[in-house]
Amino acid sequence: GAVVSQHPSWVICKSGTSVKIECRSLDFQATTMFWYRQFPKQSLMLMATSNEGSKATYEQGVEKDKFLINHASLTLSTLTVTSAHPEDSSFYICSARPWTGGSQNTQYFGPGTRLTVL
């Protein structure tokens, strides 16, 4: 099956620092990748849609200057949490959608990154 990796799997940082999270599709190309945030015992909340070669599309209420997204290739998207604060502590999950010519849409998720900001 399609595999999506994330790195790091967990990170602890000091308040005010920036953290970069990588999302890679290992065995398929993904023109579109997605970044989600998940709070305990809740469903996934879409933060932004990352399109290869163009600017990301952010959901309402998500600060684009705080959560920088770069989709530099068909297999890699990065999320940088800039000037992180304790309230940014969360579980961040990426997903990737294989290009299927428009039919049989699906999405595969990475294993997630646990961010803790002290």
Added chain:
Amino acid sequence: GQQLNQSPQSMFIQEGEDVSMNCTSSSIFNTWLWYKQDPGEGPVLLIALYKAGELTSNGRLTAQFGITRKDSFLNISASIPSDVGIYFCAGFSSGSARQLTFGSGTQLTVLP
């Protein structure tokens, strides 16, 4: 944003029992996906459904795409301890084919 109505919210069952959960929507969906999420992990795709009426199995799991295209269910037969986790339904609606809509999840606990 839009969210699917998923029920039940949680289930406690005995090992060996069958489980059923479902998702409904007020709008039409073109694709239904069922995921399982273990603690501290990302969701793992279990079953994908693409046609109204489609019934698909994956081992002890069976899922169906409702005829009205507004609902889907997932059944787990003969549950085992490793079935514990959160199950999410998700789908692509006809009005938003690029963005996945999620259900609120069903927390499954299997008692030995």
